[in-house]
Amino acid sequence: MTRVYATMLIVGGVLATFPLLGLPLFYESFLYLVFHWIVLATSWNILSGYSGYFSFGHGAFFGAGMYTTAALASRFDVPFLWTLPAAAIVAILMGAALGAVVFRVKAVRGELFALVTLAFTFVVGTIVLNTPIDGGPGVYLSAVPVPKLGPSPASTFYLMGLAMVVATLAIAYGIYRSRLGVGLFAIHDDEDVAEVLGVPTFQCKMAAFAVSCGLAGIAGGVHALFVSYVTAGDTFTITVPLTVVLMSVLGGTRQWAGPAVGATIITALLYAFTASDLAVAGKAVFGAVLIVVILFMPQGVLGSLMARRRRKVAPATPAVVADAAMAPKIVARRSMDAGSILVARGIRKSFRGVRALDGVDIDVRSGEILGLLGPNGSGKSTFINLVSGHYRADAGTLALGGEDIAHWSAHRIARAGVARTYQIPRPFEHLTVIDNVALPAMFGAAHLDRRAALREAARWLEFTDLADKASFLPEDLNLHQRKFLELARALASRPQLLLLDEVLSGLTPSEIDGAIRLIRRIRDDGATIVFVEHVMRAVLALADRIVVLDQGRVIAEGAADDVMRRSDVETAFLGKARA
Amino acid sequence: MGLPSLSLLAQSALSGVFIGALYGLLGLGLSLSWGLLRQINLAHFALAFLAAYVCYQLSTVRGIDPLLTLALIVPAFFVLGVALQWVFARFDISAFNSLLVTFGLTVIVEALIQGIWTADFRRLESVYGSAKFRVGFLYIPAPELLTLVLSVVLSLAIWLALRYTDVGKALRAAAEDGPIAVAFGVNRQALAMLLSGVCAALAGVAGVCIALSYTLAPAQIYTWIGVVFAAVMMGGLGRPLGPLVAGIVIGVSESVTMALTSPSWAPLVSFSLLIIVLLVRPGKLQ
Numbered sequence: 060m061t062r063v064y065a066t067m068l069i070v071g072g073v074l075a076t077f078p079l080l081g082l083p084l085f086y087e088s089f090l091y092l093v094f095h096w097i098v099l100a101t102s103w104n105i106l107s108g109y110s111g112y113f114s115f116g117h118g119a120f121f122g123a124g125m126y127t128t129a130a131l132a133s134r135f136d137v138p139f140l141w142t143l144p145a146a147a148i149v150a151i152l153m154g155a156a157l158g159a160v161v162f163r164v165k166a167v168r169g170e171l172f173a174l175v176t177l178a179f180t181f182v183v184g185t186i187v188l189n190t191p192i193d194g195g196p197g198v199y200l201s202a203v204p205v206p207k208l209g210p211s212p213a214s215t216f217y218l219m220g221l222a223m224v225v226a227t228l229a230i231a232y233g234i235y236r237s238r239l240g241v242g243l244f245a246i247h248d249d250e251d252v253a254e255v256l257g258v259p260t261f262q263c264k265m266a267a268f269a270v271s272c273g274l275a276g277i278a279g280g281v282h283a284l285f286v287s288y289v290t291a292g293d294t295f296t297i298t299v300p301l302t303v304v305l306m307s308v309l310g311g312t313r314q315w316a317g318p319a320v321g322a323t324i325i326t327a328l329l330y331a332f333t334a335s336d337l338a339v340a341g342k343a344v345f346g347a348v349l350i351v352v353i354l355f356m357p358q359g360v361l362g363s364l365m366a367r368r369r370r371k372v373a374p375a376t377p378a379v380v381a382d383a384a385m386a387p388k389i390v391a392r393r394s395m396d397a398g399s400i401l402v403a404r405g406i407r408k409s410f411r412g413v414r415a416l417d418g419v420d421i422d423v424r425s426g427e428i429l430g431l432l433g434p435n436g437s438g439k440s441t442f443i444n445l446v447s448g449h450y451r452a453d454a455g456t457l458a459l460g461g462e463d464i465a466h467w468s469a470h471r472i473a474r475a476g477v478a479r480t481y482q483i484p485r486p487f488e489h490l491t492v493i494d495n496v497a498l499p500a501m502f503g504a505a506h507l508d509r510r511a512a513l514r515e516a517a518r519w520l521e522f523t524d525l526a527d528k529a530s531f532l533p534e535d536l537n538l539h540q541r542k543f544l545e546l547a548r549a550l551a552s553r554p555q556l557l558l559l560d561e562v563l564s565g566l567t568p569s570e571i572d573g574a575i576r577l578i579r580r581i582r583d584d585g586a587t588i589v590f591v592e593h594v595m596r597a598v599l600a601l602a603d604r605i606v607v608l609d610q611g612r613v614i615a616e617g618a619a620d621d622v623m624r625r626s627d628v629e630t631a632f633l634g635k636a637r638a
Numbered sequence: 639m640g641l642p643s644l645s646l647l648a649q650s651a652l653s654g655v656f657i658g659a660l661y662g663l664l665g666l667g668l669s670l671s672w673g674l675l676r677q678i679n680l681a682h683f684a685l686a687f688l689a690a691y692v693c694y695q696l697s698t699v700r701g702i703d704p705l706l707t708l709a710l711i712v713p714a715f716f717v718l719g720v721a722l723q724w725v726f727a728r729f730d731i732s733a734f735n736s737l738l739v740t741f742g743l744t745v746i747v748e749a750l751i752q753g754i755w756t757a758d759f760r761r762l763e764s765v766y767g768s769a770k771f772r773v774g775f776l777y778i779p780a781p782e783l784l785t786l787v788l789s790v791v792l793s794l795a796i797w798l799a800l801r802y803t804d805v806g807k808a809l810r811a812a813a814e815d816g817p818i819a820v821a822f823g824v825n826r827q828a829l830a831m832l833l834s835g836v837c838a839a840l841a842g843v844a845g846v847c848i849a850l851s852y853t854l855a856p857a858q859i860y861t862w863i864g865v866v867f868a869a870v871m872m873g874g875l876g877r878p879l880g881p882l883v884a885g886i887v888i889g890v891s892e893s894v895t896m897a898l899t900s901p902s903w904a905p906l907v908s909f910s911l912l913i914i915v916l917l918v919r920p921g922k923l924q
């Protein structure tokens with residue numbers, strides 16, 4: 060990791076000597092433009108590429124930076140370099156204000172997020188145009204002195220651009236490798252699951268958005284001086300976001316350096332063609348190049364190269380080798396008293412008038428395996444969804460280890476030691492198997508750092524017999540393996556309370572036997588387990604106690620053998636025998 | 639600034655309806671291919687302007703009636719759309735990559751137009767161009783009225799086709815769950831080609847409307863992208879009546895704002911409206 064930073068600094072240092080060579084000024088101006096687009100595309104990618112929230116509002120934040128610098132430098136005579144932090148702050152505040160609203164509305168994802176941010180750009184642009192910030196004629200910066208960082212103004216812009224690129228790439232790489240980056244990639248694949256596994260999704264998106272906007276703001280500030288004449292009509296358009304999207308997708312949005320590659324290619328191509336005598340033909344060639352690259356490299360230039368390399372090394376064993384001697388241990392903080400770990404009282408939940416849970420009381424005792432039974436639609440999965448924080452209860456209290464968690468967000472509940480599996484496995488499709496398991500170890504109750512989380516994940520893959528699949532993508536696994544991946548992912552957070560939603564459905568009898576042994580071992584290691592299951596053999600073999608739900612109410616609870624013999628339970632499952 | 643007269647306001651609202659109808663017509667093909675084929679087809683705008691230029695050429699140089707050019711443009715663009723879909727299917731292109739590929743295509747078409755007709759402004763002079771009716775105190779320009787009629791008729795026709803014909807039902811099923819639809823015997827490939835052809839043909843019709851009402855320049859391909867995208871998403875992806883209704887809402891709010899304040903404030907109203915709709919009722923849109 061430090062090697063990458065060192066390389067960046069060294070390459071940056073070498074490039075910084077470029078103006079001393081005394082080449083024609085044109086080169087420096089051209090390279091400044093390359094740097095400018097690298098910064099814009101990379102900053103866009105930090106939110107949009109990593110988390111999948113494609114923003115079409117980058118022009119607004121870039122423009123905010125431009126106008127902040129333009130206004131401060133031309134009207135208030137603030138020295139140019141001092142306007143840059145202000146440009147960043149204004150852009151960040153605007154982004155934070157937008158994010159604070161938009162990221163709270165669950166449905167605004169994908170195209171809708173792209174649209175909101177695009178509309179935001181036009182709104183900001185209109186306000187700038189019609190208020191004294193611009194007023195219509197545009198703002199001139201020709202009287203603003205260019206700071207003397209290099210031998211000429213052109214080399215000053217070159218050096219400022221270079222500094223921005225090094226800083227931006229370092230930040231993009233840092234986030235890529237960090238906890239935040241892992242969280243963003245998880246949000247990209249499945250935001251709801253990420254939240255349930257402990258990723259504070261709202262905070263992650265806000266942080267990424269703020270960084271993205273801040274960098275765009277600085278780039279805007281510098282560019283305002285470079286073009287020396289700022290107009291709202293040229294700034295707050297769809298051109299800036301469209302260009303950075305093209306650059307990032309061309310380079311590869313899942314790579315930290317992808318947008319830089321794409322920005323370099325597109326800026327160079329555009330320049331080569333517009334500067335030549337055959338500008339019109341050049342434009343057509345540019346379009347054709349774009350089409351050909353995307354048709355044959357759909358993951359972007361860098362993405363496709365990386366994928367080719369990964370395929371070559373894939374058969375090798377994973378980098379992190381599990382320490383087989385160390386059996387995995389669940390549960391860091393098991394409550395000592397033998398009382399109840401989870402107490403639910405009077406839980407109600409309706410979906411558009413359908414009562415899924417209608418005043419349910421359930422106690423889960425520490426260290427037990429509780430089977431949750433009931434016919435389809437009886438409210439079992441809804442209960443799991445409520446405890447894991449995916450839904451909020453309409454009424455009732457839900458206490459975990461004495462604390463009321465009914466109104467906690469899902470990631471906070473995960474941090475407190477609750478983990479779950481999904482009936483239909485929902486792995487993060489673009490993360491490798493081991494990264495899928497490492498994520499809850501980083502964000503769940505255990506809260507390990509990345510390195511420790513990978514070690515922990517390797518152990519759980521060993522435990523669930525998936526060790527040789529560590530570097531595969533989930534799509535390469537069969538159903539049985541995907542179910543066990545779900546389990547490994549839940550276990551890696553070291554939960555106190557493990558919620559299993561039909562982990563056995565769809566498995567063969569021998570696979571079920573294996574799974575039963577696995578679940579026993581998990582309990583012996585100290586976790587409390589609630590499991591929803593239709594495979595009766597497994598219920599009878601595992602459950603210390605069962606609770607039977609029917610139409611949103613608890614109709615029976617007690618030892619498995621006793622409860623299953625009761626006539627009302629039989630009726631709920633099989634219907635009434637006709638007299 | 640005093641309040642404008644009622645007749646001015648009504649005239650503004652009317653011109654908003656007309657421009658909104660064009661947004662809707664342009665958005666119709668865009669919305670169908672986005673909603674039902676998961677393709678964000680930027681080239682739709684380029685195709686529309688290509689059709690506008692072809693219409694201009696045929697009518698100015700060959701002296702063909704601009705409306706008769708539709709007989710040539712619609713089938714030709716249909717074939718173009720089918721060919722485009724063949725390429726998309728061949729390479730199995732994702733939604734955001736389709737944005738890129740069609741942007742590349744847009745640039746090529748722009749270069750083509752610029753190469754043939756230069757970057758100068760072109761204006762189609764026809765008998766329809768200056769025709770106007772007067773209804774009460776309102777003036778109704780003929781080309782704009784034609785756009786409105788075409789937009790309404792085509793949107794309704796496609797709505798009916800999607801709702802009541804077997805092909806339409808199969809298309810909607812394939813969009814909802816492709817593999818399942820295929821399992822039930824839906825020929826997805828053929829349907830996608832048909833739909834892509836229809837979308838391109840719609841771009842052709844929109845192009846003729848543009849040629850009749852507006853001055854043409856290659857760079858204008860990009861003029862309406864923002865606002866038409868807004869209409870498409872506001873109207874709901876893949877819903878044929880959506881772009882028309884949303885387009886008219888946007889068009890009228892823009893025009894009325896222009897009349898009440900200054901033209902430069904117009905985007906504020908339409909896009910604020912859009913943001914509010916998105917944030918308050920996001921479920922309504924899809």
